[in-house]
Amino acid sequence: MRQQRDIGPMVKAVGNVIKEHVGKAFRTLSERxxxxxxxxxxxxxxxALAARIEALEQRKSFEYRGIYxxxxxxxxxxxxxxxxxxxxTNEPTRSRPGTPGSPWQLCVKRGRNA
Structure with missing residues (x-):
C-alpha cells in the first residue's frame, strides 16, 4: 500500500514564492x-505624441510611379x-521632368552608362 503524503506544506511554500514574485512585479509596475x-x-x-504618430501614418510616403x-x-x-x-515632385503636375518651370526636382542623376 502506498504511503500518502501531506502536500499541504509544499503547496503553501510554492504559493508563498509565487505570491512574493507576483507582488514584486506588481509593485514595480505600480511604481512605474x-x-x-x-x-x-x-x-x-x-x-501630442499619439497625434503626431497618427499624422505620420496617414501621410503619403515615397511612391515610385515608374517611367515618366x-x-x-x-x-x-x-x-x-x-x-x-x-x-x-512636391506639386501635382503633368509636365516633363527637367523642363523649364517644371516642379520636378532631380534626385539621382543618370550615370555614364545610361
Whole structure:
C-alpha cells in the first residue's frame, strides 16, 4: 500500500514564492505607473505624441510611379524615372521632368552608362 503524503506544506511554500514574485512585479509596475502619473504634462505629451504618430501614418510616403508618361497626372511625393534619372515632385503636375518651370526636382542623376 502506498504511503500518502501531506502536500499541504509544499503547496503553501510554492504559493508563498509565487505570491512574493507576483507582488514584486506588481509593485514595480505600480511604481512605474505612479512615476508616469506624477510626471508634469505626461498625459498631454503622450496625447501630442499619439497625434503626431497618427499624422505620420496617414501621410503619403515615397511612391515610385515608374517611367515618366505624358498621359499621367503626378501627385506630390511621386517619383519617376526620365531619361535615366530619377525625379521627385512636391506639386501635382503633368509636365516633363527637367523642363523649364517644371516642379520636378532631380534626385539621382543618370550615370555614364545610361
Amino acid at each position: 505607473i505612479d512615476k508616469l502619473e506624477r510626471s508634469e504634462g505626461s498625459t498631454e505629451a503622450l496625447l 508618361s505624358e498621359d499621367e497626372q503626378y501627385e506630390p511625393d511621386d517619383f519617376v524615372t526620365h531619361q535615366g534619372s530619377m525625379w521627385h
